[in-house]
Amino acid sequence: MNSLPAPITIIRPQIIEFGVGVAGRLGTWAVAQGYRRVLVVSDAFNASRVNLLGLQGAITLFADVRPEPDTHNLDRLLEVANSADAELIVGFGGGSAMDLAKLAAVLAGSSQSLQDVVGPNKVAARRRVGLAQVPTTSGTGSEAGIRALVTDPETQAKLAVESIHMLADIAVIDPGLTMTVPAATTAATGVDAMAHCVEAFTNRKAHPLIDLYAIEGVRLVGRFLARAVADGSDAEARAGLSLASLYGGFCLGPVNTAGGHALAYPLGTRWHVAHGAANALIFPHVLAFNSPAVPDKTAAILAALGFAPAASQEAVFDAAHGFCHTLGIEMRLSALGVPKDDLPVMAGDAFAIRRLLDNNPRDLSQADILSIYEAAY
Template sequence: MNTLSMPISMIRPPVIEFGVGTAERLGVWAAQRKYRRILVISDAFNASRTKVLGLAGEVTVFGEVRAEPDIEDLTRVLAAADQANAELIVGFGGGSAMDLAKLAAVLSGSSQALADVVGAGKVAMPRRAALAQVPTTSGTGSEAGIRALVTDPATQSKLAVESIHMLADIAVIDPALTFTVPPKVTAATGIDAMAHCVEAFTNRKSHPAIDLYAIEGVRLVGRYLARAVAEGNDAEARAGLSLASLYGGFCLGPVNTAAGHALAYPLGTRWHMAHGAANALIFPHVLAFNTPAVPEKTAMILEALGLRHSNTIGSVFEAAHAFCASLDIEMRLSKIGVPDTDLGIMADDAFSIRRLLDNNPRDMSRADILAIYEAAY
């Protein structure tokens, strides 16, 4: 755990527009900068409502983004970016759309390929196009970050790219865009936002400068997630979750996630489980596992969520599990079609994600990971 005297780098988009009805401010911003050729990267649903962004000029929409995008998806996006020759690239959707927009911004027109930039700080040149991010879910916080993930179908693993050149020039967070998100997706993405905050807060790299965003993000989820699940048009609840998601994004750059995300990733890459739902299923197990290493911070997390607990691993698990289950999230691997014969393979996958596991406050062996999968089964 870092102290106040430890150096830390905090990077945010230079312009952040937040609040109900702010989506059209993107068009104003783009017009002021005279961007005329614009590419919007989106999923099919959001591709049908790009007019809310108020963009003018030659606007091309790539509306084929899928959840958990892979290298082939990125190839199609890059072809669209090359054809559009855009001055501005907009990620409009969930984390998948925003991550692909980041990669398109730095790879389109570049001599570098994806393989050249996987890892941290490997993007050689500044991008040729401006980048805007407009989230339509409250979970990933990708609008505020400098990382992007795609799946390699050959290895069924996540490829992570990190670069300052993928920081958005503007992030527009309009909670009204999330009103249409279904209850189950609202619940899962809300837990994803919370997981970013929790894993940063309990991280070996945690820092007081980030802790305040992390614990407030958890508090916002505890206060507003159930409300948004029950009533999608609750503007205050939606705004609370959008802010929690943004705070989670603030946590990801300087600190990042840990074992929770490492164990959730194989559920998405191998079994195509939605990222938020995978994080929700894993969350109680990892929070409980880490309790002996960070008992005070664990107590603060549960208090922020409004949950009763004691300091025992069992009580922490029960409280966190009940919180997720109360949102009608599936909490058993066997119920989503994962065969028990795959648990060992998933444990191998998760144990290899050292960039996250090495952040965890408590060492987690392959046997520990397998035991968690078995308990979640």
């Protein structure tokens, strides 16, 4: 674990608008910047309410963002982006829309392809267009980060791009936009936001400058997630979750996630389990597995969620599992359509995600990963 003197770089959007009702401030900002041609990257539902952003000028809508988008989805977006010749690209939706918007901002009109930029710091030049992010869920924190993920349909692997050139010029976070999110999705994405914070807090790269956001993000989820699930129109609860998600995004840049996300990814790439649901199902298992390596931080996480200190790994698991189960989240792989005979293949896929597993506070062998999948089955 890193100490206080360890070097760290903090990167976040220059402008962050936060609060119920601020969505229309994007249009005001865009006009002030002189943007006349705008491409909005969204799913079909959010495309139907793009007027809430107050955008003016020639607006092109790409409304075909898919959950867990793959390279084909990105290729279709890039065709639209090249045709639109936009001056501003807006990601309007969940993490999938925002990640595709980031990639379009640096690849449209560029001589580089996706394969050229996979990995850290491979985007060759500053982007030519503005980039704005407007989240409509409270989970990914992608509005604040410099990473984007897209799935390779041939290998079923996540391709991760990281570049300062994908940092948004402005992030507009209006919790009112999340009030239409169904209870089950609210629960799963809320635990995903918490997982970002927990995995950063317990990370081998953990740093006190990020710990502050991480543990507060966990507290916000512990305080507000059940309320938002019970009443989607609870403005204070929705704002609390939006802030937790933003804090999770702050954690991702300088520290990133670890074992939990590595184990969750194959559920999405191979069996199309929603990212939030996958992370929620895996979360208690990895928290308990890691607890011997980070006992004090595990105790702080449980306290932030309202639980007493746990005396054993089993007690850690029971508390975290109970938190997720009480929210109505499905906590069995078998109930999500994952066949048991695929668990060893999934374990191999997860074990190969070294960019995350190497951050984990306790080494996870392929056998450990398989054991976790079997316990979750």
